[in-house]
Amino acid sequence: MLEIHDLHVKLEDEDKQILKGVTLRVPAGEVHAIMGPNGSGKSTTSYVLAGRDGYVVTQGTATLNGQDLLAMEPEARAAAGLFLAFQYPVEIPGVGNMTFLRTAVNAQRKARGEAELSAGEFLKLVREKAKALDIDAEMLKRPVNVGFSGGEKKRNEILQMAMLEPTMCILDETDSGLDVDAMRLVADGVNALRSPERAFLVITHYQRLLDHIRPDVVHIMAEGRIVKSGGPELALEVEQNGYADILAEVADA
């Protein structure tokens, strides 16, 4: 599904290399986790995949189902099935959450040559998905993310994911700042979408989320590279010992 090969990325405005050869393969049906120290390049990886401005790819490739992601506009990547749950969801004053969702859903449907959802169909769907995430009608009416608590913002990202039904879901620290119950809801939301056609890349600092979403593979990112990959036990190791041992081991090798 998602294939990243030797990706090198620097900042557009300054001569600073952030990613230094990221290589990663997430096959359909699998859940992969990325862990790694602060500032190691996890969010940058997700932004570059989603098509944010400000980065220059100096080397390497990234494809989604064989399509060259890096050559596509952000909206084309979304329509092709890529979704990024932002680490810091953006506030859009004056734009109702519902209006935003509906515009997004219909924009993607249009791009894929499907009929737009009618107001009635949309409403039915959004109510059902929102309920599962414990998002009330009030939150759907409010402007996108404006005045939402940290946890509400994260749940709102998962609501968007549930509505858009992407095939490649990247979650950037969606678990950070969630209380225990909200964590459960988010994990349920992810698990509900798990299917043989869909893949997940979950960026996290904690084992907690991975208890609920059992990953197939765990990757460790450090200084702009994936330095180690392994099974779920790798996350437990990080949880117990931190990154020092792993990084030392890699440096020795």
Place this chain on the structure above:
Amino acid sequence: MAALDMPELEVREGVDRETIETVASMGSYKYGWDTEIEMDYAPKGVSEDIVRLISQRNEEPEWMTEWRLAAFRRWQTMAEPRWAMLNYPEIDYQDQYYYARPKSMAVKPKSLDEVDPKLLATYEKLGIPLREQAILAGIEGAVGTPAEGRRVAVDAVFDSVSVGTTFQAELARAGVIFCSISEAIRNHPELVRKYLGSVVPQSDNYFATLNSAVFSDGSFVYIPPGVRCPMELSTYFRINAENTGQFERTLIIADKGSYVSYLEGCTAPKRDVAQLHAAVVEIVVLEDAEVKYSTVQNWYPGDEQGRGGIYNFVTKRADCREARAKVMWTQVETGSAITWKYPSCILRGDESQGEFYSIAITNNAQQADTGTKMIHLGKNTRSRIVSKGISAGRAQNTYRGLVTMHPRATNSRNYTQCDSLLIGDKCGAHTVPYIEVKNTSSRVEHEATTSKVDEDQLFYCRARGMDEEEAVALVVNGFCRDVLQALPMEFAMEAQSLVAISLEGSVG
């Protein structure tokens, strides 16, 4: 009148329709097509003879002709104002037509059934209902709310004349007079004489004075004491003829304790040569009455290079003449090459209130210098100004606002919120507030912001699948929300899509 020595009307053919439509379909301006129709024109230019001719065409009484002539003589002594932040070539006032009437309107049709089908088709194509029926509106934003039937009475003005007015009989039963101003001058001279020029005097400013001399038609509204107008009233202005100015005059009188909501819309075909539009709107609001006046101004804005478009010089003013009178101006200005417009409130009555909500969008080479004046004369008067200016392309957008608190206007309040949004780095936004407070108990608050459209917001939208223009439209609509909410429902929806359309080509 026929005995007077009048210049003959000349006949010109309409422009090749196909050419115009082909050109029109290339850009984003949806209303750029024209109607091929035989017209009667007065000779080019303006003179006392032309003023008399217009008065004669409207079958006006002597006093009206004299009123116009006095304005014309005054106008000849005045100079065009140049203080606005607008840059445009000199206007040759003698090189355009001041009166253009469809030939079929030579004898005024008795009802809409008798109106030339081509004219009716024009309004149908514009989406303006000239049949007396409820409009069905699907409601955006409030998903799930059932579509609601609403009736709106329409006065349809085509170039220099009113083609017809709907729901007149039903409105008359409520005591409401809604007709073209030319009919009002003939049928309700006592009201017109009393109020015409009482809010915007003949000599008010260069464009208003010109309008006083040559206005050809427009709408007249009178709401009797205690009456809540049973439906929304609207006037739809269409400029169709080439090289022709439109000079309409609107007079609204809300008698004691009455209420009316009035809507105004306007469009014009795409032409390479700029056209002048100089209107005057006067509103008189008496004790405890309330008027809401909403405009969606969508005149042809000219092309990307700034060729053509409407030069829109408009004087709009409301006089809250008595206690507790209330007026609310809401405008969505997306069209015109040049906009010069300051809908104002004179808060004369004690405890009267004025509100001004504005969205002004300029794209490509458009320029707008717009805002309001709140003149507080009475005690305990209140005013509120919310202005949202959006600039894209090479456009220049100026908010110009005046708030005065006179010595007698004690304990009065004004609140002004003025936000500018820039899209790209070749456009400009300017804020020019004038504040004068001449008593110690009144308070004026002014807040202003200028920002660039937020890249993170746009990326967030695009990451969810919206293309760049859709993302800009959504973010800008959010920016304008406070003003959009002040519009009547169906107008708000039209305005939302207009925001999107007028920003096409502003990014990428």
